[in-house]
Amino acid sequence: MKTATETVPFRNLSLVPAQDATDDIRLSATRSLQSGMAAMRELTAAFEGDLGEAFERAVLTIVQAKGRVIVCGVGKSGHIGRKLSATLASTGTHAFFVHPTEASHGDLGMIAPDDVIIALSWSGETAELGDVVSFSRRFSIPLIAITSKPDSTLGRAADVLLALPRVRESCPYDLAPTSSTLIQLALGDALAVALIEKRGFTSAGFKVLHPGGKLAARLKNVQQLMHDGSEVPLVRDDTVMSEALIVIASRRYGCCGVTDADGRLVGIVTDGDLRRHMGPALLNTPVRDVMTADPIIVEPDLLASSALGLMNRKRITALFVTSERRPVGILHIHDLLRAGVA
Missing domain, CATH: 3.40.50.10490 (Glucose-6-phosphate isomerase like protein; domain 1)
Known part of the structure; x- marks a missing residue:
């Protein structure tokens, strides 16, 4: 049993440094x-x-x-x-x-x-x-x-x-x-x-062993996050802009893809294209005359983190996903943010 004079060694140490001790720390x-x-x-x-x-x-x-x-x-x-x-x-x-x-x-x-x-x-x-x-x-x-x-x-x-x-x-x-x-x-x-x-x-191995958390989100590929089927906003290159605007408005991606007669993606119409061609004749103008040709595209197996990096570098918010140049989906930056990729 401790006597009244016994103390635990560290109890007498001051745990509050003096104000002028900041530099020493x-x-x-x-x-x-x-x-x-x-x-x-x-x-x-x-x-x-x-x-x-x-x-x-x-x-x-x-x-x-x-x-x-x-x-x-x-x-x-x-x-x-x-x-x-x-x-x-x-x-x-x-x-x-x-x-x-x-x-x-x-x-x-x-x-x-x-x-x-x-x-x-x-x-x-x-x-x-x-x-x-x-x-x-x-x-x-x-x-x-x-x-x-x-x-x-x-x-x-x-x-x-x-x-x-x-x-x-x-x-x-x-x-x-x-x-x-x-x-x-x-x-x-x-x-x-x-x-x-x-x-x-490989990174595919990381994906198997890290199914949870932020790392798992970064290891997802584009195909896992993209929208496909009827959700993809697409029009033919001979479509008039009045119809293309309806497609853009209904899908809410701020753009639509343009395909040729063989179903290959040949262009994209964005809000920037609309601003550049704004005028009385816009609604009756064929999409091919308004679109930006050869849009930036990605493959379905691209890592989601790589897709996000591409969007940041190119300052765009959506990417069309293609296979052999044919559109199979669309990926929006909000999809990446919701998945926790950023």
Whole structure:
């Protein structure tokens, strides 16, 4: 039981900075960022040596494995490991995180002989990883180690050693994992990106694995969002403008497409065309004399995000969708905004 004189150490610390401490706070942030950038430069330089060769072997080991990638780590390395496993899983590499402590109490059964284990430990001496390392050796499961100490227990046991440079933490006491976790995270992301490229993982794969949220909207294609059938405003090139105006007004896209006798899209009539040809004779003028020829078109399989980019560059609000130059739909910028593409 505490006596009246006992205090918890941090309770006497002032949590409210003085007004004149603002500059010190900003300098602290700047020093932290500079420390992180210095650590990243050291990591990049390490790829010119043994790390680069080991990284290649790690990627090939994962690609050639018939099973999954099992990621393990404790503490801050564990948090980085969870992020790594999630990134791998979302980019075409079957992966999941196994906590080393839980592994010692039955979760080793989640690891199969065809799997690959990635173990993260800055010191390489994390006691909780012992059973996972022993299990990998006993059943000849490839072990990839991410550590800063090649001569550690983990480093010596690994089949592939990704040795991180010994960087100084941005913590003023060189204690709290900061710069070290940053380069662990960066190396994990580099591993995931290399696997994306090695496997040929495409945006179509992203679409399958990311069915929800804004990313899913960006990965939709034009065909999924366009209007088709009777909703597409179309007139023949010999139609008079009085009839074309009725079509434009009834469809509410602010335009209509113009087709030739073979059904190919040859032009578009927009409000700009109407302004340029406004006059007493407009209503009886053939559409071919008013339209803008060779309008901007897109294919049905174009990504919705690419269609939005095209609209922004060309400063237009609608696109006709064609297949072999024949109109199959129309896409309005409001369709993209409603779908969350922007």
